Amino acid sequence: MTIDHILREERSRRTAMWRGLRGQCPQCGTKTLFRKYLKISDTCNACGLALSGHQADDAPPYFTIFIVGHVIVPVALIVERSYTPPLYVHAIMFCLLAIIVSLISLPLVKGAVVGLQWALRMHGFASDGPENEKVEDNE
Numbered sequence: 698m699t700i701d702h703i704l705r706e707e708r709s710r711r712t713a714m715w716r717g718l719r720g721q722c723p724q725c726g727t728k729t730l731f732r733k734y735l736k737i738s739d740t741c742n743a744c745g746l747a748l749s750g751h752q753a754d755d756a757p758p759y760f761t762i763f764i765v766g767h768v769i770v771p772v773a774l775i776v777e778r779s780y781t782p783p784l785y786v787h788a789i790m791f792c793l794l795a796i797i798v799s800l801i802s803l804p805l806v807k808g809a810v811v812g813l814q815w816a817l818r819m820h821g822f823a824s825d826g827p828e829n830e831k832v833e834d835n836e
């Protein structure tokens with residue numbers, strides 16, 4: 698197997714996102730993606746994949762807000778229709794629920810985003826194959 702073949706190897710988006718969601722390295726599946734709650738490790742200790750080149754940026758919070766909003770709002774409407782609690786109960790209950798669901802889902806979403814970036818060879822996960830060297834030579 699040549700280095701060129703390895704660089705052009707297909708990366709499964711589904712597998713990479715699923716591994717990232719579980720905090721695993723998108724390449725080898727070892728649980729080394731995060732070194733802290735939301736801090737991505739610089740490299741995978743098992744396979745040596747450089748993870749520091751990811752650029753998840755604002756995508757994980759954006760998707761987390763999207764998910765949490767679509768979970769909390771229907772639940773709040775169902776609770777209002779069924780039990781009609783006072784407004785302060787709504788405020789306390791759904792603020793706490795939104796914070797808890799956000800804190801749980803944020804690392805899951807960030808891992809999935811980093812996994813997808815790896816599978817798509819985006820940003821720091823781009824291959825340094827011969828085709829990239831040719832582009833640099835032409836400039």
Ligand SMILES: [Zn+2]
Nearest residue numbers: 722725741744
């Ligand atoms: Zn790895």
